Amino acid sequence: MEDTAAPVSPREQIASPRRAPSQQRSRERVERMLAAASALIAEQGSDAMRMGEVAERAGVSIGSLYQFFPDKRAIIWALAERYTAESQACISAALAGVSDAEGLGRAFSELVDIYYRLFQAEPVMRDIWSGTQADKALRQLELADSRANAEFLTAVLKRLRPAADPAALETTAFLIWQMGEAAMRLAISVKRQEGDRLVAAYKRMARRELLAE
């Protein structure tokens, strides 16, 4: 009745990759697909997003959608990748010029504010990073992104505390980063006022850890 001897779970199979659009026409259509997906995720969440609806709203056939995205997750991944690229640039810029403890404190505080506002304003980003735990590929992307972001922080810390154990600084930066994301996620899922207080508390904790010691 079932598969006679399936070596892997069907859900784990990796979809065959698709060609990247090479012509102007298809590049535009892919953009429309991503825009449609983004809008639908904002409206209903990525779980409720239907492939047929994405195609319809983008004005393409369902077949065209699958011409460029091997499966549903690939669309979400593509959107996620854009967000990571954007935010990394922003973080890198914010931390690049930091040269003393005071500067770090200020830059970090601003960064948290920016991220918090971003989380509040971007339902798509929120949705994608929420689903991160369920999807291995997405989880890897998020971890890689988090590590990259932590890297910027680590670089600053190494500059400020040359004597400290580099591995410990890396751990600290990575943890602070991940906790920040957790704090944001928590903050947006409770009442606004409590959310603000949670983010403020996180900021205080993180700054204490970053500056002291």
Added chain:
Amino acid sequence: MEDTAAPVSPREQIASPRRAPSQQRSRERVERMLAAASALIAEQGSDAMRMGEVAERAGVSIGSLYQFFPDKRAIIWALAERYTAESQACISAALAGVSDAEGLGRAFSELVDIYYRLFQAEPVMRDIWSGTQADKALRQLELADSRANAEFLTAVLKRLRPAADPAALETTAFLIWQMGEAAMRLAISVKRQEGDRLVAAYKRMARRELLAE
């Protein structure tokens, strides 16, 4: 073609509740269903868990499964509820007798260790709390659980620092708790050694926040 005027997204509809098993026979069968679900989640994750497979492994028909669980999420919720009940008892016990800062430090440290070991040892628990973001009902359960756990911590803090603003203490406790869960999730998704260091770093940060100030 589509629904003519669907007032709610079909995915958001809440499944009709089911009768609780009242006879000995059915209670045993429900136990078997939960055990089967648990085993399958441990093997493949809750997303890959198939209702048909749960029924088959439990030795019941698919219809019987739906007799007691309105939908797939309900099974996962039932398992989640058991874990929360168990862990709350454990946390309450660990923090109940704390009366001074040193005791809090010790109790908290032990609690983190216990949780970390639990996370490492229980793939089902891990899986369920991971999927928490995607499922509104589960997310609510997790938040409620987290609040309840933070409550124990808050109670201790209020005892130790009667002068402090109670709302601030609550926020602190809640945040520390959620961050702990984030740290655990992170720790188990990286190499063991790095995970250990991350948990240790979290412990240090959290203790500093709990004891100082």
Added chain:
DNA sequence: TTAAAATATGAATAATCCTCACATTTGCTA
């Protein structure tokens, strides 16, 4: 001009969740 490559299409396939009409078992009362 024309053949090859790229792209477009949507009916058909496949995998699953879940329902429902009907069968069986249990608990209870006369």
Added chain:
DNA sequence: TAGCAAATGTGAGGATTATTCATATTTTAA
């Protein structure tokens, strides 16, 4: 104990949706 109502058991089939594929069209490049 007979007999009935409630509880429980069953699995074929309805419904939804991701994904494929044979085929048609458009673009590129020689």
